[in-house]
Amino acid sequence: AQRVxxxxxxxxxxxxxxxxxxxxxxYSGSPELFWYVQYSRQRLQLLLRHISRESIKGFTxxxxxxxxxxxxxxxxxxxxxxxxxYCALSGGNYGQNFVFGPGTRLSVLx
Amino acid sequence: GAVVSQHPSRxxxxxxxxxxIECRSLDFQATTxxxxxxxxxxxxxxxxxSNEGSKATYEQGVEKDKFLINHASLTLSTLxxxxxxxxxxxxxxxxxxxxxxxxxxxxxxxxxxxxxx
Numbered sequence: 100a101q102r103v104x105x106x107x108x109x110x111x112x113x114x115x116x117x118x119x120x121x122x123x124x125x126y127s128g129s130p131e132l133f134w135y136v137q138y139s140r141q142r143l144q145l146l147l148r149h150i151s152r153e154s155i156k157g158f159t160x161x162x163x164x165x166x167x168x169x170x171x172x173x174x175x176x177x178x179x180x181x182x183x184x185y186c187a188l189s190g191g192n193y194g195q196n197f198v199f200g201p202g203t204r205l206s207v208l209x
Numbered sequence: 210g211a212v213v214s215q216h217p218s219r220x221x222x223x224x225x226x227x228x229x230i231e232c233r234s235l236d237f238q239a240t241t242x243x244x245x246x247x248x249x250x251x252x253x254x255x256x257x258x259s260n261e262g263s264k265a266t267y268e269q270g271v272e273k274d275k276f277l278i279n280h281a282s283l284t285l286s287t288l289x290x291x292x293x294x295x296x297x298x299x300x301x302x303x304x305x306x307x308x309x310x311x312x313x314x315x316x317x318x319x320x321x322x323x324x325x326x
Contacts, residue, residue, distance in 0.1 A: 143253070143302065143317045185253070187315075199253050 101126040103188050103200035111206045112176050120171040120203050122160075122186030130188045132162055132169040135199075137183040146171075146184070156180070176207045212236055213305050215318025223326055224295060230288045230321045232259075232303030238283035239305035243315065244276075247300040256301075259286040283308065293325045 102125045112118050124130065134146040147155045149162040149169060160171045169186060186200040212235040220228050232242055240261050245253040257278055258266040265278035275297075277289040286305075290297055300322050304315040 142319045145315075199255075 101130065101188055101198050103186050103198050105184075105186055105200040105203045107203045108201070109204045109206065111208060113208050114178055115175050118173050118176040118180070118205065118207075120184050120186075120205065122169045122171065122200055124167050124169065124186075124188050126167075126188060132160070133187040133189065134158070134160055134169075134171050135185040135187055137185070139182070143185070176205075178207045178209060181205055181207045213303065213316045213318045215303055215321055217321060218319055219322045219324075221324045221326065222293065225292055226325075228290045228293055228323060230290075230301055230303075230323075232286045232288070232305070232318055234284045234305045234307075234316075237305075237307040239286075240283065240308040242280060242286040242303055242305040244278065244286075244288050245302045245304065247302060247320070253302060256288075259288075261286075290323065293323070295325045298323055298325045 104123045106121055110120060124132065132149045135143050136146045137143045146158060147153060147160060149160060158171055158173045160169050162169050171184060173180065183202050183204050185202045188198045214233045214235050216231045222228060242259040244256045244259060246256050247253050255268050256271045256276060257268060259278045259280040260266065261280045261283055265280065267273045275291055277291060278286065280286040286303065288301065300320050302317055302320040304317045306315050
């Protein structure tokens with residue numbers, strides 16, 4: 100069965116410091132991995148997906164199949180990055196087998 | 210981009226009332242929609258998968274008679290919480306992705322905050 104883990108419930112960093120939100124997954128096939136972000140009092144929204152290999156708001160994430168990881172990184176954190184971040188996995192067509200990780204709350208301190 | 214509209218955004222009602230929540234895909238068709246429940250400070254938990262024209266698939270532990278799902282068209286799914294009680298108070302979120310794409314990301318509604326008195 101597919102599973103997504105995010106070991107840190109809360110991550111606090113100072114403004115300007117690098118940040119890495121960890122995500123590991125287990126899936127027998129070739130999954131697609133996503134990062135979603137939920138800012139305070141806003142809807143959950145897609146941040147990035149591994150196949151697009153793009154950088155959104157300075158965040159990047161590389162899929163490491165050997166380590167089954169999809170860590171989210173940003174070299175210089177900003178206060179507005181404070182939010183809840185969810186790693187998610189999609190293992191089937193039309194979004195079936197879509198699994199969320201438990202989430203990591205990022206707090207960027209001034 | 211794809212937009213999912215969820216209505217109402219907030220409901221406050223008495224115990225025993227049935228509450229209907231609508232989830233609409235505004236600019237795309239969705240064969241499948243998903244209903245989640247989010248407890249405070251916790252991740253989303255998938256409740257059920259809503260399938261257009263057929264019965265919904267419920268996750269283990271979710272009472273199908275309690276949470277009725279109807280997906281009558283390719284743009285609308287409804288979740289009805291029947292005879293709601295205070296323990297049903299939660300944040301309910303729907304999501305959908307365009308029909309015809311595999312491994313597409315989900316697009317989420319704004320959610321409905323349900324408070325049962």
